[in-house]
Amino acid sequence: MxxxxxxxxxxxxxxxxxxxxxxxxxxxxxSSNINPYGPPPAVVETLRGALTPAIIARYPDRLSLELRARLAAYHQIPETALLVGNGTADLLWLIGLLHLQRRHIAVLAPTFGEYENVAALMAAPVTRVDYPGWQRQAEGSFLSGENVVGRCAQALAAAQPEVVFVCNPNNPTGQVLRPDELEQLYAAAPAALWIMDEAYLEFTAQPVSSIPWIGRGNWLVLRSMTKDFALGGLRLGYVAGAPVLIGPLQQAQSPWNTNSLAQLAGIACMDQxxxxxxxxxxxxxxxxxxxxxxxxxxxxxxxxxxxxxxxxxxxxxxxxxxxxxxxxxxxxxxxxxxxxxxxxxxxxxxxxxxxxxxxxxxxxxxx
Ligand SMILES: Cc1ncc(COP(=O)(O)O)c(C=O)c1O
The missing domain is CATH 3.90.1150.10 (Aspartate Aminotransferase, domain 1)
Structure with a gap:
């Protein structure tokens, strides 16, 4: 099975x-956390204008070069530190293929279910570490509790995971970990590969991305364009990380993974x-x-x-x-x-x- x-x-x-x-x-x-004011009208107009038989017939740019260049300039990182994909869920499965097989995974929970799902596919054992503010009960459900970042860090240090998933801001709890709190958690498992899911970061009042930390070499950041720009039906996301991590992901990605209209929408979103x-x-x-x-x-x-x-x-x-x-x-x-x-x-x-x-x-x- x-x-x-x-x-x-x-x-x-x-x-x-x-x-x-x-x-x-x-x-x-x-039930779905998408910006109800979107997508941006100018993006819809761009797509309308671009919808020719040629764009439908022609294969898309495999590397999303133009969009990648725009995103790299925005985040002030090299283009080789970015990979665009068919939504962050798709990139998550790609990361699973290369990095999760039979490895010990820690997931800060309760959280988005796909991390554990990908781990299961890759036969990777999962340790659930209580997300700050939550405590797991004996039967497995969570109650909001006094759990603090320090205790979460201790649990991580004890688990000694090879890969850590953190959803920040967290789905479904809506809470956000500050950079100093993330730093405290990171110090508990500095040898692990850290995968930060920032799908909802832009919804916070003062978004602070951990993309500047990709230089650590064991830090991947997932970003979605389907939520803040409301492109759920088109599918678009990207992952930022050190080029030594992004290169193999790019090589392993299924070809023509991100369709032309999604790429075009992403480029237009950069002006919005x-x-x-x-x-x-x-x-x-x-x-x-x-x-x-x-x-x-x-x-x-x-x-x-x-x-x-x-x-x-x-x-x-x-x-x-x-x-x-x-x-x-x-x-x-x-x-x-x-x-x-x-x-x-x-x-x-x-x-x-x-x-x-x-x-x-x-x-x-x-x-
Ligand atoms: C935390 C989180 N990450 C990723 C995703 C998937 O996003 P995308 O539409 O970019 O695949 C979701 C979707 O619900 C989510 O809640």
Whole structure:
């Protein structure tokens, strides 16, 4: 039997949508953490203008050279320190192929499920180390607790992993580790290969990337363009690391992995960084307003640094099903090891108000 499970994600389950007899556009999706103001209109225009038979027929640039050059200039690193891919999930599997086979992996958990999934495929044993702020219970689920960075570092030092995965900011908890905290963790396992997933970094108020640390030679940083620029359907991400790590990844990558339209969108996005800043600032305000309205309605959303947050509820599966009937999708966090929580990603204010109304109605029906 395959060790890999098809793990749940917050993105739309198209079979579920079909079973409901609706179209994806009929749903309000609070389950997937994408910038609801995107994609940038100028990027859509660029794609419209570029959509010729030739661009569809011609194979894409295997190395995404133009996009890579733009990204390298932006991050102030050499082009050979970057590899573009078909979303960060795809790059994660590529990293697995080269670096995870039968190696001892540490994952700061609860977190995004694909790290453990890739490890399982590569027959790599996994040690779960409690993410600061969380504590694993005997039966495997997590409770928020007093766990501090120092204790997390101790657990890492004791585990002596060969590879460490850190999602920063973390999905689904929405918390972020500061550079000094990361430094403390790194000191506990300096010989390991560190893989930092910064898919949601730009959603924080003051993003501090660890890309400048790639010079350490054992530090890879995954960045996604599907969340902040809302390119989920096109798929686009990249990994930054020392050229000695990136070179072999590039050679092992499946050919023509990143399609021409995604590359073009990525290049156009590099001119839309002001758009990103403005819309994500608006989204942080929307998210704060939504959390405030939920609190006023008697719910207890957890603090967050990004556009999504956890909220404790009595029966997440039942609540999710009830909201689905109202054409709204939220994320049941049971598969994260958080059986008492849902994750909600803020949308535009109108949609957020409809969610608060639906939750309030659900709760009054429950009583
Ligand atoms: C933490 C994290 N990393 C990576 C991904 C995948 O991103 P991409 O769309 O770039 O493959 C997700 C998607 O949900 C995620 O939550």
């Amino acid at each position: 395959s060790p890999v499970r098809q793990i749940p994600h917050g993105t739309l389950d198209y079979a579920e949508v079909a079973a409901l007899g609706v179209r994806p556009d009929d749903l309000l999706v609070f 960084r002001n758009w990103r800043e403005t819309t994500l600032a608006q989204l942080r305000a929307d998210c704060a307003e939504l959390r405030g309205e939920l609190q006023a309605a008697g719910f207890a959303p957890l603090p967050t640094t990004v556009n999504y947050f956890l909220m404790p509820v009595a029966d997440p599966a039942r609540l999710r099903a009830a909201l689905l009937q109202r054409r709204m999708v939220i994320r049941d966090c049971t598969s994260f090891g958080l059986p008492g929580y849902v994750r909600i990603a803020a949308q535009r204010p109108d949609a957020n108000r409809r969610l608060v109304a639906a939750l309030t109605e659900y709760r009054s029906e429950e009583r």
